[in-house]
Amino acid sequence: DAMVIQNPRYQVTQFGKPVTLSCSQTLNHNVMYWYQQKSSQAPKLLFHYYDKDFNNEADTPDNFQSRRPNTSFCFLDIRSPGLGDAAMYLCATSKGRGGRYNEQFFGPGTRLTVL
Amino acid sequence: GQQLNQSPQSMFIQEGEDVSMNCTSSSIFNTWLWYKQDPGEGPVLLIALYKAGELTSNGRLTAQFGITRKDSFLNISASIPSDVGIYFCAGQPYNNNDMRFGAGTRLTVKP
Numbered sequence: 001d002a003m004v005i006q007n008p009r010y011q012v013t014q015f016g017k018p019v020t021l022s023c024s025q026t027l028n029h030n031v032m033y034w035y036q037q038k039s040s041q042a043p044k045l046l047f048h049y050y051d052k053d054f055n056n057e058a059d060t061p062d063n064f065q066s067r068r069p070n071t072s073f074c075f076l077d078i079r080s081p082g083l084g085d086a087a088m089y090l091c092a093t094s095k096g097r098g099g100r101y102n103e104q105f106f107g108p109g110t111r112l113t114v115l
Numbered sequence: 116g117q118q119l120n121q122s123p124q125s126m127f128i129q130e131g132e133d134v135s136m137n138c139t140s141s142s143i144f145n146t147w148l149w150y151k152q153d154p155g156e157g158p159v160l161l162i163a164l165y166k167a168g169e170l171t172s173n174g175r176l177t178a179q180f181g182i183t184r185k186d187s188f189l190n191i192s193a194s195i196p197s198d199v200g201i202y203f204c205a206g207q208p209y210n211n212n213d214m215r216f217g218a219g220t221r222l223t224v225k226p
Contacts, residue, residue, distance in 0.1 A: 040219070088155075108157045
């Protein structure tokens, strides 16, 4: 089945220790997104890639970076995690941007704990 | 202007009851999506709407794209315990490709 896969599902890191979250997709979608979701809140878009074109949201902290080495994979790097970065991180994909192409399919998420 | 107001914030209902939730905005939207999120999982797409007035069903779920293009509702008929979760609306504004998410409706179904 075509899907969005996130690894690991649970990640524990220490305050200030860099961490990388991984997302892969078998949908062959052009767009990959990273969202941050805190408890009982709506997902908050951090950035997205349209193919190799990186698009950062204006209010995304510099502490958050992303890489997309190929169509299938996208990584979220948190350079110096703070306690406030503890959250669920969701990866999503869509065929494109706009109209029906904008339907976003989410992975199961990675729950990040910062000690 | 392009914020989504989703209500109610939470609902506690008895199994078998019908449920209705909605999303509104002061701006016009081109697309409305409804997602369900189970605890510890990612949101799953339930229904997608693309035309004003469109009414679409997915099993016991029915959603409509408001005629003014500023609102959408989701109905769940004859609720069952596995309907428990958080339901999010998401919309694409007419002048922007970004999706906006509502704050979610937390549904609890008592057997």
